[in-house]
Amino acid sequence: MAWWDLRPVFRFQSVRTRFQDLSNRRLGISALTGAHFSSINFPLIDTKKEEEFRTTELQLGSHTVSSHGYAVAKTHKHDWLILLLLMLIVILLYNIHPFYRFVGKDMMADLKYPLKGNTVPVWAIPIYTVLLPMVIFLVVYIRRRDVYDLHHAVLGLLFSILVTAVITEAIKNAVGRPRPDFFWRCFPDGKDVYDKWGNVNCHGDEKVVKEGHKSFPSGHTSWSFAGLGFLSLYLSGKIKAFDRRGHVAKLCIVFVPLLFASLVGISRVDDYWHHWQDVFAGGLLGLTVATFCYLQFFPPPYHSEGWGPYAYFRMLEDSRGMTQAPNDQNSGQAQVENQEGQSFHGCMGLTLSRDHNATLDDVESGRR
DSSP: OOOOGGGGGGGGOOOHHHHHHHHHHHHHHHHHHHHHOOSSOOOOOOOHHHHHHHHHHHHHHBOOIIIHHHHHHHHHHHHHHHHHHHHHHHHHHHHHHOOOOOOOGGGEEEEEEOOOOOSOOOGGHHHHIIIIIHHHHHHHHHHBBBBBHHHHHHHHHHHHHHHHHHHHHHHHHHOOOOTTTTHHHHOSSSOOOOOTTTOOOOOSOOHHHHTTTTSOOHHHHHHHHHHHHHHHHHHHHTTTTSSSSSHHHHHHHHHHHHHHHHHHHHHHHHHSSSSHHHHHHHHHHHHHHHHHHHHHOOTTTTTTTSSSSSHHHHHHHHHHHHHHHHOTTHHHHHHHHHHOOOOOEEGGGGOOOOHHHHHHHHHHHHHH
């Protein structure tokens, strides 16, 4: 039954009966799948499936860059081409002149902050948003020898950074908001000049004035949250931070990248390069894009399979099916019935066959 089906609401059924039906349904699914359920009726740990994956993983051995790297990269060749296209778009957007918004004399009260340097230089951004996460990805790869995890982590990270960069630069050019230090960019000698309409008539360096119209949103902040936010999600899945065992130390590890990204955003306000609204919007943008890009390749961190990418589990499923095929005379027919009868419920990975659904219906109706 779909979530939007409102027919049960209009049935004359007591509250107590409805709770009994819900409990019977959860017990039936638990008995069939071996899964443990939380109070929100989602399976958190599928023990049988996890044991089967571990057994198949030991039988197949490691999946290294030398053995499977080319095949994995070839499968995602179009994704790598899109990354190159995004990189070209970022370069193009960076060189485009932003919108020169009207700036009158009465607007200069909030734009006369001193012109300072960057606490976090531009060259440092790729180091802590790209290189640092990749070093952690390599450490995990050396431990697990899983090229699927390494490839998808790197690909997802680069997509998070580049997609955020494209959106950030496009909005910067479209909005053209002056930076808090715009006065000294426009009038480096302190002598302000305005045209007949009351707009600024800048006589400062052209590149400095151009950069002064790119305040919203903060690029440093959005890129920081795009890279370090992706790293935070990656770590939370690897260390199983949401396994409901109450290890607060795991949350501390997850929060470290986000804390560093927040400090970078605060430095942009302290340096008078951005208003606080620019930093808030940049952080929200980067974290949102990082979440979407991470979920494109990995299950949610709270999922029982959140420690590995989707492609890895698909490979194990395919390999397990190929291994069991010669030992099962009716494997072909069983596989067809399984493919036709399976039903996937949401991102939690709950799978029920037709026989399981029939059993659940019997449990709910009181036949069994």
